[in-house]
Amino acid sequence: MLVIASAAEPVGAQEAGHVKVSKGTVQIERGGQKVPAIVGATVQSGDVVTTGSDGSVGITFLDNSLLSAGPNSVLAIDRFAFDTTTHQGAFESSLQKGTLAVVSGKLAKASPDAMKVKTPAAVLGVRGTEFLVRTGDGKE
Amino acid sequence: MTRAVSLRRLAGLASLGLLLLAGCAKPARDDLYVLLPGQDGHSSGAVTVESGGKQAILGQPYEAARVKEPGRVEPGTVTPEQVQQAFGPALAAQPPRPVSFVLYFLENRDELTPESKPTLTRVIEEIARLPAPEIVVIGHTDRVGTVARNDALSLQRAGRMRDELVKAGVDPAKIRVEGRGEREPLVPTPDEVAEPRNRRVEINVR
Numbered sequence: 001m002l003v004i005a006s007a008a009e010p011v012g013a014q015e016a017g018h019v020k021v022s023k024g025t026v027q028i029e030r031g032g033q034k035v036p037a038i039v040g041a042t043v044q045s046g047d048v049v050t051t052g053s054d055g056s057v058g059i060t061f062l063d064n065s066l067l068s069a070g071p072n073s074v075l076a077i078d079r080f081a082f083d084t085t086t087h088q089g090a091f092e093s094s095l096q097k098g099t100l101a102v103v104s105g106k107l108a109k110a111s112p113d114a115m116k117v118k119t120p121a122a123v124l125g126v127r128g129t130e131f132l133v134r135t136g137d138g139k140e
Numbered sequence: 141m142t143r144a145v146s147l148r149r150l151a152g153l154a155s156l157g158l159l160l161l162a163g164c165a166k167p168a169r170d171d172l173y174v175l176l177p178g179q180d181g182h183s184s185g186a187v188t189v190e191s192g193g194k195q196a197i198l199g200q201p202y203e204a205a206r207v208k209e210p211g212r213v214e215p216g217t218v219t220p221e222q223v224q225q226a227f228g229p230a231l232a233a234q235p236p237r238p239v240s241f242v243l244y245f246l247e248n249r250d251e252l253t254p255e256s257k258p259t260l261t262r263v264i265e266e267i268a269r270l271p272a273p274e275i276v277v278i279g280h281t282d283r284v285g286t287v288a289r290n291d292a293l294s295l296q297r298a299g300r301m302r303d304e305l306v307k308a309g310v311d312p313a314k315i316r317v318e319g320r321g322e323r324e325p326l327v328p329t330p331d332e333v334a335e336p337r338n339r340r341v342e343i344n345v346r
Contacts, residue, residue, distance in 0.1 A: 058234050064238045068233040069230055071229055101231050122171060
């Protein structure tokens, strides 16, 4: 289904974000090829970003999500889709190893199930602030 | 009988061995999940951690969950120092936060109000400080005039701001320009009402 959807989209629609910070060895794996993740490089849906023992990387996504990984990390951008008008879409990534800092963006704000981060042991759901409200006169 | 007893004894020894193994062996994983405070220092929302059918909800700053093996989610808290120790390089690599500016315009024109001119300088300073900046310029109008005229005016205002940024040295390829006309007022009004707060351009920088 993902393949059909992306095939129907114009070229460039796979763009998910851009590298803003890159230190040490950082690479993007795309379709079997490895390219250095320099500042300004495009990150696409399906990319795997890896950092070496001296590496760290910061990526800003189209919905303003910020993901940054520390050394010895493997971060897969499994799926990114973002409608800039409605803010609907999906953002799924997996950290196979290493460390990751996340600031969620417009996708997670618009719908609580839109953003997920996986690890080999767990699935994280990213929610906007949740709270409960009760109103009434207290005579119940 | 004897056979059953020795089997049981064997089973007992085997489980003792397993216990010893479990005691010596390192845990299968050393996963740590932490909710950070938001920019204002308060709770930034919530994160659910699900592993092997078990779930923990992190709702307070520095609330944490450790997962030593799938299905074993241990809730707890960490200190800011522990966060720095475990996540320092990842946190240091965070991109700058996206920033949004609003600039206001004179009625029916693409001229900035005198009050908004310093804001344009701040936009240019912010862009200069960013690595690989991306800029989105979105023009708006109030509801005086036709929809078609306001679509054109909103684009004209946004285009004027783009020209100012390019003049200041910003790469035009990094600027996207949009006009939303009178469709997205900051302050909703009836048609044909002049509202200075709606005559604006939003500049999003990241």
